[in-house]
Amino acid sequence: MHTLLIIDDDDTFAAVLARSLSRRGFNVQHAANPAAALAAVATPPDGIVLDLNLAGDSGLRLLPQLLQRAPAARLLVLTGYASIATAVEAVKLGAVNYLAKPATVDDILAALGQVAANPALAIGSQPMSLKRVSWEHLQRVLTEHGGNVSATARALGMHRRSLQRMLAKRPVKE
Known part of the structure; x- marks a missing residue:
């Protein structure tokens, strides 16, 4: 390369x-x-x-x-x-x-x-925090709606600006 x-x-x-x-x-x-x-x-x-x-x-x-x-x-x-x-x-x-x-x-x-996945990679033993799970859910729904914030907000039953504020924050650590 x-x-x-x-x-x-x-x-x-x-x-x-x-x-x-x-x-x-x-x-x-x-x-x-x-x-x-x-x-x-x-x-x-x-x-x-x-x-x-x-x-x-x-x-x-x-x-x-x-x-x-x-x-x-x-x-x-x-x-x-x-x-x-x-x-x-x-x-x-x-x-x-x-x-x-x-x-x-x-x-x-x-x-x-990297050519293949690393099977020796350690997997964390700690479960994700509630804030992290919420962040992951927002990202999953956003991805399902092709990155469309308005459609995602409608799907989540929240105001678009509230969702934008949440998405503008850095993700929380595990």
């Missing part, structure tokens, strides 16, 4: 990650929005690091288009809004892995290089 494309709307994060990857010998490009990302895959990269939240839009919508234009690329979803529902959806859509921010460069490179 020699060329990587970072798709993230956080310019500072993307610049720091690109600099770290460049120091390790990678040729790195950055795209801050879906249009720039689709233009950047005209020359298919070896790997793609895709943010899940692109200025309020879902990176999951962009994922199939990226893989259609760069089918050999290994795609990693990297997000600060991790949930089980979006992780499952990302893998179903073709991502090779899914990581929650913050992640180290070593974590990112290992995730991009």
Whole structure:
């Protein structure tokens, strides 16, 4: 793997990650929005690091288009809004892995290089907290409605703005 494309709307994060990857010998490009990302895959990269939240839009919508234009690329979803529902959806859509921010460069490179699931990976013995279960449920329903916040709010029987406030918060830890 020699060329990587970072798709993230956080310019500072993307610049720091690109600099770290460049120091390790990678040729790195950055795209801050879906249009720039689709233009950047005209020359298919070896790997793609895709943010899940692109200025309020879902990176999951962009994922199939990226893989259609760069089918050999290994795609990693990297997000600060991790949930089980979006992780499952990302893998179903073709991502090779899914990581929650913050992640180290070593974590990112290992995730991009992973070919098969790691059976030795430890599974937490603690059950999820009630807040985490609620977060996961919101994410699952949001995914079922294609990222449509209004439809999700109707399905959950809540006001759209209340749901938006809940979704704007970082997910709670286990």
